[in-house]
Every structure is written in C-alpha cells, then in structure tokens.
Amino acid sequence: MLDAKIPSGNLDDKWVDYKGHCKLVNPANKRKMEVIIVGTGLAGASAAASMAELGYKVKAFCFQDSPRRAHSIAAQGGINAAKNYQNDGDSVFRLFYDTIKGGDYRSREANVHRLAEVSTNIIDQCVAQGVPFAREYGGLLSNRSFGGTQVQRTFYAAGQTGQQLLIGAYQALERQVALGNVTMHTRHEMQDIVKIDGKAKGIIARNLITGELEKHFGHAVLICSGGYGNVYYLSTNAMGSNVTAAWKAHKQGAYFANPCFTQIHPTCIPVSGDHQSKLTLMSESLRNDGRIWVPKNLGETRKANDIPEADRDYFLERRYPAFGNLVPRDVASRAAKERCDANYGVGTSKQAVYLDYAAAIERYGKIEVSKQGLSDVSTEQIIALGKEVVKEKYGNLFNMYSKITGENPYEVPMRIYPAVHYTMGGLWVDYELQTTVPGLYALGEANFSDHGANRLGASALMQGLADGYFVAPYTVGNNLADDIYNAAIPTTHSAFEEATQKVAERIASLKNINGKQSAESFHKRLGKIIWNECGMSRTAAGLKQAIADVQALKKEFWSDLRIPGEINEYNPELDKANRVADFIELGELMCVDALAREESCGGHFREEYQTPEGEALRDDENYMYVAAWENKGAHEWELHKEALKYEVIKPSQRNYK
Amino acid sequence: MSQNTMNLKVKVWRQKNANAQGAFVTYDVAGISDEMSFLEMMDILNERLITEGGDPVAFDHDCREGICGMCSMYINGKPHGPWQANTTCQLHMRAFKDGETIVIEPWRANSFPIVKDLTVDRSAFDRIIQAGGYISVNTGNAVDGNSLPIEKQNADEAFAAAMCIGCGACVAACKNSSAMLFLSAKVSHLALLPQGAPERKSRVLKMVAQMDKEGFGSCTNTGACEATCPKEISIANIARLNNEYLGASLTAQ
Numbered sequence: 001m002l003d004a005k006i007p008s009g010n011l012d013d014k015w016v017d018y019k020g021h022c023k024l025v026n027p028a029n030k031r032k033m034e035v036i037i038v039g040t041g042l043a044g045a046s047a048a049a050s051m052a053e054l055g056y057k058v059k060a061f062c063f064q065d066s067p068r069r070a071h072s073i074a075a076q077g078g079i080n081a082a083k084n085y086q087n088d089g090d091s092v093f094r095l096f097y098d099t100i101k102g103g104d105y106r107s108r109e110a111n112v113h114r115l116a117e118v119s120t121n122i123i124d125q126c127v128a129q130g131v132p133f134a135r136e137y138g139g140l141l142s143n144r145s146f147g148g149t150q151v152q153r154t155f156y157a158a159g160q161t162g163q164q165l166l167i168g169a170y171q172a173l174e175r176q177v178a179l180g181n182v183t184m185h186t187r188h189e190m191q192d193i194v195k196i197d198g199k200a201k202g203i204i205a206r207n208l209i210t211g212e213l214e215k216h217f218g219h220a221v222l223i224c225s226g227g228y229g230n231v232y233y234l235s236t237n238a239m240g241s242n243v244t245a246a247w248k249a250h251k252q253g254a255y256f257a258n259p260c261f262t263q264i265h266p267t268c269i270p271v272s273g274d275h276q277s278k279l280t281l282m283s284e285s286l287r288n289d290g291r292i293w294v295p296k297n298l299g300e301t302r303k304a305n306d307i308p309e310a311d312r313d314y315f316l317e318r319r320y321p322a323f324g325n326l327v328p329r330d331v332a333s334r335a336a337k338e339r340c341d342a343n344y345g346v347g348t349s350k351q352a353v354y355l356d357y358a359a360a361i362e363r364y365g366k367i368e369v370s371k372q373g374l375s376d377v378s379t380e381q382i383i384a385l386g387k388e389v390v391k392e393k394y395g396n397l398f399n400m401y402s403k404i405t406g407e408n409p410y411e412v413p414m415r416i417y418p419a420v421h422y423t424m425g426g427l428w429v430d431y432e433l434q435t436t437v438p439g440l441y442a443l444g445e446a447n448f449s450d451h452g453a454n455r456l457g458a459s460a461l462m463q464g465l466a467d468g469y470f471v472a473p474y475t476v477g478n479n480l481a482d483d484i485y486n487a488a489i490p491t492t493h494s495a496f497e498e499a500t501q502k503v504a505e506r507i508a509s510l511k512n513i514n515g516k517q518s519a520e521s522f523h524k525r526l527g528k529i530i531w532n533e534c535g536m537s538r539t540a541a542g543l544k545q546a547i548a549d550v551q552a553l554k555k556e557f558w559s560d561l562r563i564p565g566e567i568n569e570y571n572p573e574l575d576k577a578n579r580v581a582d583f584i585e586l587g588e589l590m591c592v593d594a595l596a597r598e599e600s601c602g603g604h605f606r607e608e609y610q611t612p613e614g615e616a617l618r619d620d621e622n623y624m625y626v627a628a629w630e631n632k633g634a635h636e637w638e639l640h641k642e643a644l645k646y647e648v649i650k651p652s653q654r655n656y657k
Numbered sequence: 658m659s660q661n662t663m664n665l666k667v668k669v670w671r672q673k674n675a676n677a678q679g680a681f682v683t684y685d686v687a688g689i690s691d692e693m694s695f696l697e698m699m700d701i702l703n704e705r706l707i708t709e710g711g712d713p714v715a716f717d718h719d720c721r722e723g724i725c726g727m728c729s730m731y732i733n734g735k736p737h738g739p740w741q742a743n744t745t746c747q748l749h750m751r752a753f754k755d756g757e758t759i760v761i762e763p764w765r766a767n768s769f770p771i772v773k774d775l776t777v778d779r780s781a782f783d784r785i786i787q788a789g790g791y792i793s794v795n796t797g798n799a800v801d802g803n804s805l806p807i808e809k810q811n812a813d814e815a816f817a818a819a820m821c822i823g824c825g826a827c828v829a830a831c832k833n834s835s836a837m838l839f840l841s842a843k844v845s846h847l848a849l850l851p852q853g854a855p856e857r858k859s860r861v862l863k864m865v866a867q868m869d870k871e872g873f874g875s876c877t878n879t880g881a882c883e884a885t886c887p888k889e890i891s892i893a894n895i896a897r898l899n900n901e902y903l904g905a906s907l908t909a910q
Contacts, residue, residue: 050796065717066783068823069725085803121799128799130792130852132816139806157816163724164819171791178787186780209772238719272692277700278721400723403740403747404694469796518707520700564707569674570773572715573707 002255002628002642005430006110011648015114018431022474023481030055033480034488036203036218038190038245040067040173042166042461043444044224046468049172052181054473056480059216060173060182061205063189063240063575068170071226071238072464075162076283076397077146078154079126079461081119086143090151092116097649099459102148102328103424103452104602104618105651106258106626108644110431111449118470119462123155125469129168133157145288146457148328148656154458159283159396165461169468188214189575190245191503193221193252193440196495200252200440204499206507208575211568213500215491219483220439220476223249224468227423227445229262231583231590232535233527235420236268236281242579243586246427246446254435255628255640257428257448259586260594263455263603264536265421266292266332269404269414270352279419280404282355283397284457287325289360289390290414292316292336294344294353304346304354304413315339315353323656330454330603330616331656333418337536338614340417347415354413361386361410418536422460424451424603425593428628428642432475433467436628441476443467448626453602510577511567515560519577522557526550526580530587534594537605543595550588551635557584589629589637596639599623611653620651661691663755667702669714670762675770675778683758695738695748696721696728716775723747723887726822729829730775731762736826736885744824744887764825766834768872779825781871782839788867789860790843792852811849818845820888827882827890833874838882840868841898842890848901858905865902 007014025033033056037048040062048060062070082095096116100107123141127133133155134142143152157164176182187208194202194215202217228243229235250256267282295302296313315335317324327335336353339345346352365386369377372385387410391398398409405415427435427442429449434441444464451459533539533546557580565571600609600616601623609617626642664687672679686702693701696718703713719727728745732738738748753759761775769777819842827838844861847853853860876895883892 046796053795064719064725064727065779066823068783069719069727071720071725074720074722074724083802121797123802124799125794125796127802127805128792128794128852130815130847130850132812132819132846132850133802134816135807135809135812137809139808139812140803157819160724160820163822164816167819171786172794172796174783174786175791175793177783184783186783236722238725239721240719273690275690275693275697275701277694277697280722399742400747403723403743403749406692406749406751473796516708518704520704562707564710564712570715570776573713 002428002626002640003430004108004642005432006108007431011109011113014110015117019474022478025477025481025484027055029484031057032487033057033219033483034059034217035476036216036221037061037224038203038222039070039224039226039446040170041070041072041224041226041444042169042464043446043468044070044222045166045169045173046465047222047224047443047472048182049169049176050469050473051476052176054477058176058182059185059218061185061188061190063187063208065186067173067184067186068167070166071241072166072461073163074236074238075461076159076281077285078144078156078161078458079122079165080146080153080456080458081123081155081462082116082153083120083123085141086152088151090153094151095119095153098149099450099456100452100649101654102456103454104616104654105452105620105624105646106261106601106644107450107452109646109648114471115450115463115466118466121470122462122465126165126168129172131157131164131168144285145326147284147287147326147332148323148456156285159285159394162461165465169465190248192248192499193437194495194499195252195437196489196493199438201489202491202496204503206503209570211566211571213503215496215500217488217491219480219486220441222472222476223427223440223442223446224444225446227426228583228586229420229423231526231587232420232531233523234271234276234279234531236265236279239278242582244579244582246442247582247586249427249435249437249440249442251631253437254440254442255428255630256425256589257626257628258425258453258593259590259629260534260597260604261424261453261602262420263329263422263424264333264418265329266336266418267355267416268419268421269401270347270349270417280400281419281421282401282414282416284329286355286394286397290325290355290357291359292325292353292355294339294346298343313344320656327656328454328456333536334605336418352415352417355416356413357390357409358413361390364389420531422455424448424453424455428626432478433472434475434479439479441472443472453604507567507574507578510561510581511563511574513558513561515562517560517562519561519563519573519580522553522561523580523583526553526584526587529553530590534591537607538594539607540595543591546591547588547595550584550591554584557581588635592637593627593629597623597627615653618653662688663691663750663753665689665753665756666758668758668760669774671714671774672771674773679771689750691749691751693750694721694746695732695750696746698750714775715773718746721746724822726824729764729777729824729826731764731829733760736764736829737887742887742889764829766828766873768834768836769825769828779823781873782823782825784871785836785840785864785867786843789856789863790847792847793856805851807850815846815849818842818849818890818894821890822888824887826885826887828873830881830885831874832879832881833877835876835882836868836871836873837876837895837898838886838890838892840864841894844898844901845894848897857901858908861898861901861905862909
C-alpha cells in the first residue's frame, strides 16, 4: 500500500498543524536553492511567482512563445471559493463535501479539505493582483452557480475567468523575472528528468527554436504541465497541450495514478467533419440558464423552433429534478449520449442535443420590464430586453458559437455534444504534492489528487492556484530544508551528460525512421481508438481490443513516421512527433487502468457495472483505492494501491435526483 | 447545415529563419469544406506537404478558440483576416469563395523578428509587462476580496481592457508598428482599479520607456489597431494612457 503521508489529527486541523510545524528555509539559504518549474499555466505561474517571492532561484519553462499563453487561459466559467458571500449556506465543509461527492468518492479527504480551506485566500489574492472579477452594482463580487452544487460560490470574469486569473499569475511571474528571481525559458520543452542518487536534480530541456538540448540543475523539480486530454486527439485542450513532461517523470519512476479518470464535458460544439482539429467548449455556466432537450418523437424532422413544448424532452430535468440542468458533468454527458444512442439526437450528425436559451431570454426580459418600470410592452420588446441581458452574461460564448457554426444562438437553440475536457488522473502525489521520486513534485491538472473520478466545474482553476500559491511554497520548502547543505550540482555531472545523450538518441531515432506518415495522422488514429473504447463508456472486450490496437499503432509509428526538416532547427513537426510517441504509450496505460477497475465511478463508466436506471455502480468494497501504476518497461506496469479512507464523509451512491 | 467544398490557392510567405531571404510561394489547396477553420485548411496543406516530402509551413497556434493569442497571420492584407473582432484560429472558410487566392504573411514589425515562415518572436511584449505591468503584491498579502468595493463601471472598463490577448495584431496593423494599443490596455486595466493606484505613475513611465526601447513606432491616431483588434480593445485606452503618461511625467521627480 502506498503511503500518502497524511498528517494525523482532525481533518479541520491537518493543514493548519502542518503549516505550523513544517520545516522552514531561512532567507539566506533560499537564495542558494534552485527550483525548476515546468509549465506556466495557473499552477506553474503561481508556483513560480510565489516561490520566487520567497527568495528561491526559479527557472520556469514553457513550450509556448510566452507564459501567458498556457491553456489555463481558455477556462471560461469561473473559480469556486467557499466565501459564502451570498449567505446561501456555503462553507469550507460544504465545498469539501461537494467536491468529494462530485468526485464519486475516489479522492483523498485530506487534500480536498485543504483545497476548500485555501479557496478563499485565492479569491483575495487574485483581487489584490487586479483580476477584474464580475461585480454587482454595489461594487462587491458577483457569484453564479455551477454543476453539482446548490449554492452560488463561483467567481467569474464574464466567460474569460481562466484568462484573467492566468494574466494575474503571469504578471506576478513577470514581476519576478524583472527582479531577477525567475529565469524564464519560453519555447522550451522538457525532455527528461535528471536523477542523482534517486532524487530529481534537474531536467534536460530542448530549445524549440534551435533544437539544442540544455541541462538545468534544480534542488527540486515541479511538473505543472497540465493534463493529457489530447490523447483523444479531439478535445477542448490546446493543440500543444501534451503529456510529455508527466510521462517522462513516469518513466523515471513516478507512479501514474488513475489514468482512466478522464472528464467528458457535456456542452461542447459538436464535431462537424473529419477535418476537425479541436473541439470548443461552451462553458458550463450556460447550464445556469440554458435548458437541454431533444425531441420526444423518433424521426422528428421539424426545426427546433417549430417543435412545440409538448414534443420536447428536457431529459436532465426529467431524470434529475433536484439538480436539473446543473447535474455534474459526467452525469450530464452520459445522459446526452444515452439520448443520442437511442436515436433522439439532433443536427445533421444526430450526435448532438439542444441547449436552449429561449426561456431564459423571456425570463430576463420580464425582469428587465419590471426593473425599468415599463408598461404596455410587446413580446418582441420583452425578448429584445432579455437578449441584452443574456448578451452581457454570455455574449462572448454566443459569439464564439456563431463564428464556428454560422448559426445565431439568440434565435435558434445551440447544438451541443460532450467532448474530452479534463483529466482527473495524473502523477501520483502525496499530501505534499511530491511524486514517488523524491524532489519531484506535480501540481495542478498534472497530478491526480483532488477530483477523484469526476471534477466539478470551476474547480480546476481553484486547484491549480491552490497548489501553486498556497500549498507548494510550504511543502516544497519543508523538503528543501534538508537540502540546504547540498550545493548546486554542476551540469557537467555524468548524470546530466548521460540523460542528454539518451534524449539525443531518442530524437535521432524518431527522425531516422524516415517513413511515410505524419505524426498528426498517427495522433488522429490513436484518438479514435481511445475515444471509442476508453471514452464515455467502456467494456472489458473493447478495452482489450484497444490495448492490442494501440500496441500495433505504436509499432507502425516507430516504423513509418515521417518528420520533415532537421533536428537542429525550429521544427514543429518534430515537437509533435515527440509528444505523440508519449501519448501512444499513455493511451495503452489508460486502457490497462480502465480494464482493471471493474466498477463504474464518475467519468469511468464500465457498461458491465450500472444500476437498473443506468447510473454508475461503484464497488467500494473492492475498488475504493487510487490505482497508481509503476512503469516496468515497454507495455508493462505494476499496480500499487493507495487505500482511500473516509473518516468524515460516509460514501453513498451519488444522488442528484 | 450543408457543406460546400471549394478549391483555393494560398500564397504564403516562406522564410527559413530570421536571417534568410523570404519569398512568396503559391500552393493549390483542393476540397476545402466551408465548415473548416482557417487553420484546419493550413493543416491540410501541411499534411500534403509532409507526405510529398516537402517542408510544412510553420505558424504559431495553440488554443484554437481565440483566447491564447498565439495565432498570428496577416491574411489578405489584414491581421487575423477579414472578419471583425476575430482571431485567425476562429476564422472559418465560409469567409472565402471558390477559386480565390488567399495571401498569407507573418506579422511585419521590426520589433517582431521572424522565426520561420509565419512565426514571429513577440517576446518584446513580455518585456513591456516586466517593466511594470503588474500590481506588486506578494502571495499571502491580500485582504478580503470584498473589503474593497469597486464601482461596477470601473470594474467593467478594467475588464474590457484586460481582455487583451497579447497577439500583436495591433502592431501588425499599424503603419508605424506602434504597440500603443497593447500597452494602453494594460495601463488602463491597472489604472482603473484602486489596487493599481500606488504604482500608477511609475508603471506608465517605465512601461512606455520599455516600449520605446523595444523599437515600436509612435502612435499617429490612425485607428487601424482598434479596427483590427480581435478583442475590440478601444482606442480610448490610448487617450487614457496619454493622460496617465502626461500626469506622471509632470509630477515625476
């Protein structure tokens, strides 16, 4: 059994006690300690800024041309915090409880409670940085609802919350760059971890402009490189988002936890054809006001607006009256899939459901009429007023929809379908966010720790910033305190030389395949295998087939890949091939994990394990553990388990009815 | 929705690296669906170039949903192409007609040197932010978020300025390659908020100095930046910047 090193004591006191007793590094020693941070999204940028403010020498790396472009920027809807500004009964405990329940009782109590505790500090910190959150007329912060909760605890900045939070963290980071405390390496990608005496002591990074391999020493290495949703090829992730840093860590001994726990987001713009390169999310905040439906009749041919109320099936409201359109993501996605599989889908592909704003527009219009004290208003005027309100709340999302589809969502219901959005699985970490390799940490989406088998909306931003601003600065320091006697190791050390050699050989072998097919074409095929067999629903037979298919694909990749251009130049195709090679290996592990977990929980739905109503059927007796996989060579992994002990919450079947 | 396909020509700027001589090369792209995004059309071109043994066109892109600011193409004489308030990645092929020739160039500005083909180096923007585009507050120093009410109008205006994605289209559109819209968006965002007040004067002076040092041109109020900005950042921000700068300069020690 794996030991997560959870502090003893009451759940409420663990983090406070930890902070009160953890070891410290004095300011003079901090200046001698070097910390490497890979990735500059919310977790990486906030960690880099906070660690540098403390006095550590930070080296940060991102593959984009600027740290401001990390994919956290695309998060739309909001960030949760247990502020209880709305006086609607929120509290640290309730946020903790909702997150554990939302995760279908597959996350670690102590970590989630800490997350809920620091959530309020995050909002304060971001406001102090000048993050322009939405405000009410009284000048105070505004909140809205998200899925899986019955309170309003989500803070937001229109549909661009991730952008605003990331810009806040980016500015804090650039301030430290200016002060000389952070060295920023843009257009660099980590290629391997360097270990000395079993501890992480640096990385090999590739300069993506020159192709040069660089050696960097660090007393600690923090992987903040995000999730692996792009294993599916089509996802809401950015094109460059990749698993490479996390996968290299895994190959160097870091266990990979719950890789099959992936989140399929219910409200995305449906796939329109084979040319598609990525999918676009329509924020979960749209489910605050939008109603999701399909036609009641099979073979319905009328246009959406011509279908009368009596012939519409608001299937989420029908199946889950208590939470309605605001059920958690996994539940909403499966319900949409169920309707489409039963041939009630809409649009040309029939793989879509309607997200309808007509009722909300009318409701807001009526509120405006009474607010403005109007009388004698026509229905058209009410609708026009309502559209203005909806535009203010969701305008950028509606614009995005119309640009992509060419349809006007103010006039006709949007068509939506689930798409891969987030990965709850990731590098296994203990309470201190340290992986099974000493000195190697994982923060944000790159780790597995807080969201169990399903993440609630507006919690990814919260976790990324919690880890970076408020957790890692303490926990990494606690371990660095033992390292103060160890001077920086020169990168002429043989371990750095050997690691560089290994990376150079791998890149050369990829380049020397000289086959016929592009990295992109392999990636597309991998995505199809994983989406079909390890997507929204999974079966033992399908997963076994997928494992065989991925293994075959790997063979073909390594014998028929074509990379144009040279190694020692700016070569995006080489970068892509490097990432796809890692995705292929991860894809196999995801299927292995999904096959081993013979239960359904959260986003992991095994068709063999469901209730008569089609809900996920957990097996707490046999599977209440974190599956942490140790790499044992090509196609081989050993399973280690971390038992999940629920001391405060009593697991039950999730009920949103 | 019905899909129409079209055959197009794309005339693309090819340049091996920063020091090489560049030139336009024209390619045929066939069977393009009008539902494709512009970058998906580029993907198809690149896939063909790779299978034919050629060198694919290098271009920056990442989120493909109009928010990361990475994509940067000068399409038919306009940064980000023909649509208003749009990024290249959100441009769809509906915007073009069968048989058309599309001209694609990189951002052109001395302060944005070309890396390869359509990829440019925009690190000058990061250095402008480093000069003062932040509020100096270390982690852990914050008071309760609601202890500082902010007038909704100011908060909304600050947000409108903070929407800048740092893509550089404003510079590419400007005949002087001025970065004033980018800079003014950040200065406005922080000047409109009470949290930004303590450093208000030094911020604007330092950021303008850095902008000049990077070699960006002057603003002559042509307004091409505002017209081309994918996030519709208002040119009124430049007026605010000028005010801030003048005020700060007059009272500077």
